[in-house]
Amino acid sequence: MxxxxxxxxxxxxxxxxxxxxxxxxxxxxxxxxxxxxxxxxxxxxxxxxxxxxxxxxxxxxxxxxxxxxxxxxxxxxxxxxxxxxxxxxxxxxxxxxxxxxxxxxxHDHPKLEAAFVSIRISIVAIIIYAAIKIAKTAIVDKTTFFITLAGVPVLFFVHPTTAILLGALTGVVVVFSKKKMGYKHKKSKDPAKNPDYFMGAGI
Amino acid sequence: MELWELFHTFFHMGFFSFGGGYAMMPFIEAAVTKYGWMSPEQLTNMIAIAGMSPGPIAANSAILIGYSTAGISGAILSAFAILLPSLILVLIAAAFFVKMHHNPLVEAMFYGLKPLVTSLIIFAAISFAEANHLVSLNGSFRSISLWIIFALSLFALLKLRWNPIYVIALSGLIGITLYS
The missing domain is CATH 1.10.238 (Recoverin; domain 1)
Known part of the structure; x- marks a missing residue:
């Protein structure tokens, strides 16, 4: 014990x-x-x-x-x-x-408030940077580019959960129908060998 | 009531937490708007603090939102709620020794999921830019200087490959100099 x-x-x-x-x-x-x-x-x-x-x-x-x-x-x-x-x-x-x-x-201190006016704008830049980083591993062909492009307007109307499930479903449908039609599905790079961006790694 | 809202929000989010903290922002924003926990500016401040701290940004944001909404118990409960799905799923995967990353179905799901995670982050950028009035360019000193700070931040991240934490720190100093 x-x-x-x-x-x-x-x-x-x-x-x-x-x-x-x-x-x-x-x-x-x-x-x-x-x-x-x-x-x-x-x-x-x-x-x-x-x-x-x-x-x-x-x-x-x-x-x-x-x-x-x-x-x-x-x-x-x-x-x-x-x-x-x-x-x-x-x-x-x-x-x-x-x-x-x-x-x-x-947080009511005027100096801290002033700092955050600028920081909030930098956060927008950091989020864009995160998007660019993940796009490099996520967008591997025309299909994945299209999913990203279509996903943004979709998110104005559906909850993120629904969008994520739709994305995964689209992936399955595309990959398996490509296989059925005899196309070779390009395998994504092994992320373990690509330490630049890990899914879920934050940034 | 608030505790239940916090738990339910972050527990649910924990199951869909792919692609790092910023992909979770649309989830967090939806919940914050729905329950009226804080203003968009306050939320962006919280996200900034989450990004400055060590540890995963999604969990950090949950802790901060939990704390500002319901105090220490809110912080503990939110951390627990966002970690619980990971614990459950890791234990299931470990117990059955599932090699998910070699499974063709899981690979196909990630093929579609990763681009959508990219959309989530782009969406987060758009809504944060709007919430923080980046889109309203009106020629005032403030609006022009904010655009310059935005461009410099992007440059430092993309070209100079600065760590985001330094960008936040320097940006804060510029803010104090310009706006106080």
């Missing part, structure tokens, strides 16, 4: 230490995870970790949190998964909360 708690605390602490490095969602965490989990603690081998990263992207949510949870499960079952998830989320939770509390405390 004592041994188990010790193992869980070790999982928690490992991810707790890595967590504050994960700016923007998590890809910065990969080399640290490899060093801590594979080289130092030898919990998993590098092939297993590569699998975990690939799988973590096909699951909604942040790659950092998903892969931590996944690795936690492989080491210590459901409790290990929880320990890793709490470990990786707690530091950033506290930092964000501290920033949020201080923001709400002083």
């Amino acid at each position: 004592k041994e188990r708690w010790k193992a869980l605390i070790e999982i928690f602490w490992t991810f707790f230490k890595i967590s504050p490095v994960t700016f923007g969602g998590g890809f910065a965490m990969v080399p640290l995870i490899v060093r801590e989990i594979v080289e130092k603690r030898k919990w998993l081998d590098s092939e297993e970790v590569a699998d975990v990263f690939a799988l973590s992207q096909s699951i909604p949510g942040s790659v950092a949190i998903n892969s931590a949870t996944f690795i936690g499960y492989r080491i210590g079952g459901v409790k290990g998964a929880l320990a890793a998830m709490i470990g990786v989320s707690l530091p950033t939770f506290l930092i964000v909360l501290a920033l949020g509390v201080s923001y709400l405390f002083i």
